[in-house]
Amino acid sequence: MTENISRRQEYDKPRSFMDRLGSWLNWRRFIFLIILFFFLGSILFPFYWMVSSSFKTQAEIGSRDPVYIPESLRLDAYKELFDSEDDNFQNFGRNILNSMLVAVPTSIIAVILATLGAYAIARLYFRGKNLLLNSILVIYLFPGVLLIIPLFSMVARIGDRIGFDVQDNLWILVITYLAQTLPVALYMLVNYFRTIPTEIEQAGLIDGCDHLGVIWRITLPLAIPALISVGIYTFMIAWNEFLYALIFLNSSDMYTMPIKISWIFNDPTPRPNVVMAASTIMTLPVIILFLGMERFLEEGLSAGGVKG
Amino acid sequence: MAIVTEKEKRRRWRWNSLRARETRLAWMLILPTAFIVFGLVVFPAIFSIWISFHDVGLDNLGDVFKAPFVGLENYAKVIDDFAFQPGPLPEDWAEANILGKIGLFFTKWSWGAAITSVVYSFLATITTVLVGLGAALLLNHPFRGRGIARATFLIPYVAPIVSVAFIWRWLLDPRPSGVVNNILMQLGVIDLPIAYLAERGLALLLVIVFTSWRYFPFAMLMILARLQAVDRTLYEAADVDGASIWQKFWFVTLPELRYVIGAIFLLRLMWTFNKFDDIFLLTGGGFGTKVLPVLTYEFSFRLRDFGKGSATAMILLLILVIFLALYIKIVMRNMEDE
Numbered sequence: 001m002t003e004n005i006s007r008r009q010e011y012d013k014p015r016s017f018m019d020r021l022g023s024w025l026n027w028r029r030f031i032f033l034i035i036l037f038f039f040l041g042s043i044l045f046p047f048y049w050m051v052s053s054s055f056k057t058q059a060e061i062g063s064r065d066p067v068y069i070p071e072s073l074r075l076d077a078y079k080e081l082f083d084s085e086d087d088n089f090q091n092f093g094r095n096i097l098n099s100m101l102v103a104v105p106t107s108i109i110a111v112i113l114a115t116l117g118a119y120a121i122a123r124l125y126f127r128g129k130n131l132l133l134n135s136i137l138v139i140y141l142f143p144g145v146l147l148i149i150p151l152f153s154m155v156a157r158i159g160d161r162i163g164f165d166v167q168d169n170l171w172i173l174v175i176t177y178l179a180q181t182l183p184v185a186l187y188m189l190v191n192y193f194r195t196i197p198t199e200i201e202q203a204g205l206i207d208g209c210d211h212l213g214v215i216w217r218i219t220l221p222l223a224i225p226a227l228i229s230v231g232i233y234t235f236m237i238a239w240n241e242f243l244y245a246l247i248f249l250n251s252s253d254m255y256t257m258p259i260k261i262s263w264i265f266n267d268p269t270p271r272p273n274v275v276m277a278a279s280t281i282m283t284l285p286v287i288i289l290f291l292g293m294e295r296f297l298e299e300g301l302s303a304g305g306v307k308g
Numbered sequence: 309m310a311i312v313t314e315k316e317k318r319r320r321w322r323w324n325s326l327r328a329r330e331t332r333l334a335w336m337l338i339l340p341t342a343f344i345v346f347g348l349v350v351f352p353a354i355f356s357i358w359i360s361f362h363d364v365g366l367d368n369l370g371d372v373f374k375a376p377f378v379g380l381e382n383y384a385k386v387i388d389d390f391a392f393q394p395g396p397l398p399e400d401w402a403e404a405n406i407l408g409k410i411g412l413f414f415t416k417w418s419w420g421a422a423i424t425s426v427v428y429s430f431l432a433t434i435t436t437v438l439v440g441l442g443a444a445l446l447l448n449h450p451f452r453g454r455g456i457a458r459a460t461f462l463i464p465y466v467a468p469i470v471s472v473a474f475i476w477r478w479l480l481d482p483r484p485s486g487v488v489n490n491i492l493m494q495l496g497v498i499d500l501p502i503a504y505l506a507e508r509g510l511a512l513l514l515v516i517v518f519t520s521w522r523y524f525p526f527a528m529l530m531i532l533a534r535l536q537a538v539d540r541t542l543y544e545a546a547d548v549d550g551a552s553i554w555q556k557f558w559f560v561t562l563p564e565l566r567y568v569i570g571a572i573f574l575l576r577l578m579w580t581f582n583k584f585d586d587i588f589l590l591t592g593g594g595f596g597t598k599v600l601p602v603l604t605y606e607f608s609f610r611l612r613d614f615g616k617g618s619a620t621a622m623i624l625l626l627i628l629v630i631f632l633a634l635y636i637k638i639v640m641r642n643m644e645d646e
Contacts, residue, residue, distance in 0.1 A: 035446055040457065042521065043464055046475045049487065053478065066490050117341040124334035125327065132342065139349045141632060143582035145601040146621040149608050150352035150359060153372050179348035182341050211333055240468040242585045247609065258470040262589065265474055272478050279471030290466045294459050 047283070054078070054277035061273050077277035088271075092278060094253055095260040099282075101170050102245075102256055103238035106177045110185050110234040111227055113178070118189035119215050123201065133190065140183040144243050151176060152247060168254040176244050181234040188233075192226035193219065229296040236286055257282045360618035369614065382619035391603055392620070394420040415509035418596065422623065425599040428512065429581040432519040436580075437573050439520045440527025441565075445557075447528070448535045465525035473589035476518055480504040508596040515590055515597050519580060527572045534568040535561070574635040581628055600624040 053061070057074045060067040081092035120126070121133055155172055159165065196219065204214045220227070242258045249255050252263060261278045264271070290297060360382055362375040386392050395418035404412055419427065447458050464472065479487045482503035489501040505511050538561065546556045584601040587593060593602035600620060608617030 032446070032449065032451075035442070036457065039443060039446070040460060043460055046472070046479060047463065047467070049479060050471065050475045062485075064485055066485050066487050113341045113344070116337040120334040120337035124330050124337075126331040126334040129334075132338065136342075136345055138632070139345060141578050141582075141628070142349055142353060143584075143601060143621070143624060143628065145582070145584050145604045146356055146625055147349060147352045149604075149614050149618050149621065150355035151348065153359070153364070153369050153614065154352060154355065156369055157372060175344070176348060179344050182345050186341060211330075236466060240470070242470055242589070243605075258468060261470050261474065265477075272481075275474050276478065279468075279474060283467050283471045286466060286468060287463055290462070291459055294462075 047287075050276050050283065051280050053273055054280045056273045058271065058273065061271070077271070077273040080271070080274050081277055081281075088274075090260070090264065090274070090278075091253065092257075092260065092281070095255050095257050096281065098170060098254060099239055099256045102173050102177065103235045105174050106181065106238040107231045107235035109174070110178055110181045111231045114182055114185035114189050114230060115215070115220065115223075115227065117182075117186050118193055119211075119219060121186070122190045122193035123198070124211075133187075136183045136186060140187075144180070148243060148247055151244075155248075167248065167250045169248070170254070172248055173241075173245060173256070174238075176248075177234075177238045177241060180241075181237050185230045185234055188230055189223070189226055192223055196222050225296050228293065232289060232293055232297060236290075239282075239286060356618050356621060359614055360622045362615055364614040364618075366612040366614075375615075378615065382615040383623075385616050386607070386619045386623065389616075390420075391598055391606075392421050394418070394423055414512070418508075421598050421600050421603040421620075422627075424512070424596065425581060425601075425624070426627070428516065428587075428597070428599055429577055432516045432580050433573055433577045435516060435520040436523045436576055437527050437569060439524040440572070441531055441569070443524060443528040444531035444535055445561075447532055461528060462525045464522045469522075469585045470589060472522060473518075473586065477505065477590065480514065482506065505591050506595055511591050511595040511597050515587055518590060519583075519586060522586070523576065523580075527576065530568055530572050531565060534565055538564045570638060571635075574631060574638070578628060578631050578635065581624070581631065600627075 052068075052070055054077050055073045055075070056067060056070045057076050060070060060074075079086050080088045081090050083089065084091070121129055200222070201214050201218050204218045205211075209217060240258065241256075242262075245256045245259050246262075249259055252260065255263065257278065261275060261282065264278060265275045359372070359375075361377060361379060362372075363378045363381075364372055364375045368375050398412045398416035401409065401412055401417075443461055447454060447461070481487070481489065482501060482505075484490065484493065484501045486501065488504065489498070492498045493501070502510075504514055542560050542564075543556060546560055551559070582601060583599075584605060587597050587599055588602050588605065591597045593599070593606065601624065604617050604620040604624065607620055608614050
């Protein structure tokens with residue numbers, strides 16, 4: 001009895017922050033926190049370094065010790081990218097536009113085509129359906145480098161015949177990105193459509209809608225989260241893609257952002273601040289888009305939305 | 309009035325039947341996708357086999373079907389290439405003890421692209437899955453800010469490869485002003501700055517670290533989803549039996565995760581094996597990191613020998629098919645079981 005009372009007194013005693021921390025912290029929590037902060041640090045520091053380096057001057061970049069916090073937000077690097085008065089003007093705005101011109105059509109066309117195809121696979125009966133779906137999935141595992149040689153040669157040949165310029169043609173990129181993204185878009189949408197109860201659609205059919213009407217009026221409105229997620233994934237794949245753009249684009253005015261950044265990186269006078277500024281411009285929209293839409297997107301990630 | 313035979317009637321009936329119309333609609337809906345995917349993936353893949361048996365360079369690329377047939381010559385050229393073949397054993401190999409041999413194996417011996425590819429893919433996949441497992445176990449604990457931590461963990465996976473690779477190169481800058489060099493020199497671990505990505509062994513190690521840093525979120529998400537589906541009563545039963553944390557992990561958690569880890573391992577193994585950008589952007593394939601995709605690129609677009617490049621890609625595909633067969637045999641069958 002007395003013991004109990006004394007313990008309560010001890011408990012009620014006003015305690016300092018360190019005391020409370022001390023009693024809260026045990027070994028398991030301590031190790032947990034260390035590991036957690038190790039993860040967070042190793043992920044966030046590189047991105048902090050990217051953004052902070054983009055605001056450094058050439059002098060801060062070239063100093064003997066790394067500058068962890070730039071003196072002030074200097075826009076030298078951004079001026080080189082965008083200001084046509086600058087000596088090393090890179091016309092990066094044009095590259096942003098190119099990336100948009102590739103990524104936006106890719107994502108819109110992929111969503112439309114994949115919706116139609118996924119509806120057919122999830123809802124309609126036809127022979128060879130599973131074979132088709134499985135072979136499209138296996139295709140998703142094909143290496144990009146394997147396809148780039150024949151594609152290059154095919155496209156060059158078709159271009160010769162029809163008489164359009166193959167090099168520096170952004171539409172060629174859109175079409176090749178479609179081939180890369182359609183399999184996974186189809187797969188994600190098929191999975192989603194299968195979760196929508198068929199009864200609703202059957203009711204639509206009975207009430208006199210045809211199949212396209214059902215897709216338009218019933219399936220699509222119900223599938224909006226999946227459509228957003230597929231749209232963002234295909235956008236991101238096209239936005240980030242490196243190899244095909246490297247092969248098919250030749251002049252720096254037609255480069256998409258990844259190729260332009262790598263071009264600036266390989267410049268004989270290294271200017272990491274400019275590289276980091278351009279990287280910041282390319283990376284931040286993707287991360288913000290992803291974090292903002294995370295709820296929609298997480299499921300797609302594990303379905304292989306980003307092929308990595 | 310035209311005479312309609314019985315057979316014709318039946319044919320028309322079949323053509324107009326609900327099921328037939330449904331099938332036609334289905335094919336119409338799937339056709340654009342199938343056309344693009346098969347035309348731009350399957351046909352090129354087959355065409356690539358054809359190219360690998362012909363002498364195709366930049367001069368006859370536009371007129372590729374007239375390229376001379378050379379049989380297996382391209383394959384022979386690839387296998388004879390010093391970049392593909394393992395180099396001679398390092399000089400002091402015979403005298404070295406087992407630890408010394410391991411050291412020489414990783415730092416001195418040039419493996420050639422095929423072995424480098426396999427070693428890199430396996431090591432990188434193992435570390436990716438392990439880091440993913442660690443992160444998943446970490447996030448399986450409830451704590452304040454878990455949602456934010458989880459979202460943060462996914463960032464490396466969605467950020468563009470080009471920026472991420474260049475950030476790493478800038479952090480690993482060989483000058484004393486490089487961040488890693490600066491930190492290690494301040495801590496007194498090293499005296500002189502190191503060119504991390506330009507040293508055999510170290511470069512491969514860092515490429516592996518980079519790969520697991522970038523791709524662990526995929527493994528983490530899959531494992532986390534499985535972890536949250538584990539039946540809580542199993543842990544309660546283990547508690548009743550007085551199991552320690554390690555015993556619970558070893559005897560309850562791991563067996564539950566077995567299949568998902570196997571699936572992730574094989575999937576990531578294939579993706580890592582195919583991967584071109586990461587190594588190309590980090591090291592350019594130098595210093596013992598030349599993998600088959602990078603070699604394919606170099607043969608085709610630096611040396612302009614597309615036949616040789618295709619032959620390299622075919623060898624890559626052959627190894628990939630082995631992994632794929634394992635994947636289908638092990639993973640897909642297990643999924644049917646569950």
